[in-house]
Amino acid sequence: MVNAPSGISGEASLEDRIARKARELGFVACGIASAAEDPVRAERLEQWLGEGHHGSMEWMETRLAHRRSPQGLWAAARSVIALGMSYAPAHDPFALEEVGDHARISVYAQGKDYHDVVKKRLKALARWLVAEQPGAQVKVFVDTAPVMEKPLGEAAGIGWQGKHTNLVSREHGSWLFLGAIYTTLDLAPAEPHRDSCGSCRACLDVCPTDAFPAPYRLDARRCISYLTIEHKGPVPEDLRAGLGNRIYGCDDCLAVCPWNKFASRAAAMQDFLPRPELVAPRLAELLALDDAGFRALFSGSPIKRIGRDRFVRNCLYAAGNSGDAALVGPCEALADDPDPVVADAARWALERLTSAP
Template sequence: MVAEALPVETPSLEQRLELVARAHGFVAFGVADAGAAPQTAERLNQWLADGRHGDMIWMESRAAQRGSPAGLWPEVRSVIALGMSYAPVHDPLALADHPTRGRISVYAQGGDYHDVVKRALKGVARWLVAEAPGAEVKVFVDTAPVMEKPLSAAAGLGWQGKHSNLVSHEHGSWLFLGAIYTTLDLTPSIPGRDSCGSCTACQDACPTQAFPAPYQLDARRCISYLTIEHDGPIPPDLRRGIGNRVYGCDDCLAVCPWNKFADAAHAHRAFLPRAELVAPSLSDLLALDDAGFRQVFAGSPIKRIGRGRMVRNAAIAAGNSGDVRFRPVLKRLADDNTPMVADAARWALAELTL
């Protein structure tokens, strides 16, 4: 008697889509209904009303589009949320005891994630359009008015932790997020569940007390905001807390216990750290002119802040170093043509004479 062959189950569109996404370098995949994060707009509007966005005016000017996927694209039915790992090779906190070296956030030590993630998103989107004729898609990574974190949580990639960033059981805090909006009705994934519990490690680690409460961030006190987004003098009362951080801050991410499951082997090769960005000398950063800045940071997300903000940050770090050998270069920078650089250099000189 010949056994009857069991029917072979055909993989669903969502299953095949996940395989394609992983082939393009994404390690996290999920689907959410376009209306799956209904509290996003309310929370965003309250955050803006409290002024916690600082001078990030673009957050305010496109709030209606940012509050929900349909606000940006009325025809959207599903959101495909994707994550690409940049789990660090080195301890992100290792330079805390090396005050003459600049600390650069892990995400910016390799290639520009905007380019890498968008290229991969487009590859996935092209496959989807070919597989589902008539489907329309739009791809987004960071620069569009899209709230990737609550959408990714709704799609099951993880949850928004007490530091407000996405946390994954498998990849910790080290995911670049991208989204594909589509007119297709896809089957949603199971949403992520908050697993922070009673832990307050991220809150306790913040050097400038940027968290007024768990799950709330005041960007005006956040070192990442101050060193990257803020174009002007950094408030004097926050400068000592910056320490030797010259671009971003990883402290609240790095102390998250869920990072013990993150594996640097899963990180995309494009984000492997460039040797010159792992522990740059403050002396080298303070000596940068415009041409030198562009040369050093070509192909890096750091290039968008310009020479002025980088040298401002390096001057503050020099002032926090306690090393009087920085005084000659700071004296020169005290007359810099960029006011925020001159201001930071004068502050640093005063710190080094205390």
């Protein structure tokens, strides 16, 4: 967090005023880091890419020079304002774990698209900063540019990268949307946050697909969030059972984090309240979606970006894992789908459902 000293005559420092304004705009965490390259962070990124753990996310590699440091993306940057917005859930993310005919959607995707919500607030903070400091230049980012939000958040003191590689906050647990403002202002950096995972390995042990080859290392190629969102082709057959009924993202490694006991649902933005139809959707209804129905249902949702075919593919894997014979009919209807990946998933699901004892 920002703990910069106040200015002369008791006047709050610019860093303190930034933090106060950020809170007014709904950010629960705010810190400042240098925009210069950190050799350790850059080396870790290169190692991760070199091991191929980014899977098919080729943009991670092609824009490596921009990801290495904020100044690699924007040479004029001097400071980074790292921000976090809470989306702590009111319900148990594991509630549907054993309910086979319903699907599980990651908590973050059950409400409004966080890209839009967070960016709007980032822009408001950036406009305020420029008004406060005429001549300052700023750029805002939220998950759509080559910005390493998590290590920057750690450097800025708003949390630490846990063993699951996500940012963890003492006050808000694992439930933070991250954003960043790059600026030409020379701001006083905060102290980096100390790692507070200790000997805990709950996030590593809970992963259904063994996506963590070691603490603090994620192999995206085995991660359910990657497989259901970023991965475009058929999911490898040896990983399909591990998906369970998760059709968009996965909260398991976040949800088991002991630091979540300090997260307050009251701190979450109203925009992130879950849409009722996305809390416990029925697989049979989702399998019946055509392209128009998919677009209508997920208008304003981050889920819309993966498209109907990839979404229905995920639903078919969930159907195959459900053990619910009532889903045979919906799966049969998709066995000859024009999309070969959907058809393959339907045939796999049918084999599972019809061969189950």
